[in-house]
Amino acid sequence: MSKKAIVPGTFDPITNGHKEIIAKAACMFDEVIVAVAKSHKQTMFSLDTRTTLAAEVLSELDNVTVKSFDNLLVDFARDNDCKIIVRGLRVVSDFEYELQLANMNRNINKKIETVFLTASPDNSFISSSLVKDVASHHGDITKFVPKEVAVALKSKK
Ligand code: COA
Numbered sequence: 001m002s003k004k005a006i007v008p009g010t011f012d013p014i015t016n017g018h019k020e021i022i023a024k025a026a027c028m029f030d031e032v033i034v035a036v037a038k039s040h041k042q043t044m045f046s047l048d049t050r051t052t053l054a055a056e057v058l059s060e061l062d063n064v065t066v067k068s069f070d071n072l073l074v075d076f077a078r079d080n081d082c083k084i085i086v087r088g089l090r091v092v093s094d095f096e097y098e099l100q101l102a103n104m105n106r107n108i109n110k111k112i113e114t115v116f117l118t119a120s121p122d123n124s125f126i127s128s129s130l131v132k133d134v135a136s137h138h139g140d141i142t143k144f145v146p147k148e149v150a151v152a153l154k155s156k157k
């Protein structure tokens with residue numbers, strides 16, 4: 001049976017940290033769906049742009065597809081015939097929020113399990129908000145995001 005996982009997030013925008021987790025998941029599962037959430041957050045990039053950027057950045061990973069979604073994650077997982085959600089953990093403080101999400105998702109649909117992959121120390125301080133903040137102050141963000149994202153952030157200045 002083919003093993004499929006979903007890596008969900010807002011990806012506003014996708015960073016090297018996200019890419020690391022997705023690449024690790026792609027090595028562990030036969031198929032990975034990166035699910036870009038419409039999100040309740042105020043985003044810098046539209047859902048279409050966040051999805052397109054993620055697809056461009058991940059195009060070299062053959063078993064990864066990128067889709068957007070606007071419903072409950074567990075419903076999106078069910079509709080895509082997937083029972084595993086992958087989330088990244090950067091630092092210990094991520095765990096509390098991630099455990100809450102995982103338990104809520106499990107409570108809504110007990111057939112869906114969340115697994116956690118850890119970020120390398122090089123990526124453990126990266127977040128989309130910090131990258132956007134540095135970019136808005138004309139700082140160099142090329143070490144933290146793929147080049148397609150750096151170009152997109154530059155065009156927002
Ligand atoms: N590398 C870099 N950054 C990372 C990261 C990593 N490995 N892991 C997390 N982050 C950062 C993100 O950049 C983001 O930073 P920001 O807040 O500064 O922008 C933050 O951690 C969390 O973002 P993300 O991983 O995109 O998750 P999220 O919390 O925005 O997304 C969803 C949560 C989309 C998975 C969740 O809201 C969801 O499932 N929504 C659908 C509706 C639903 O089902 N709701 C019920 C959920 S129980």
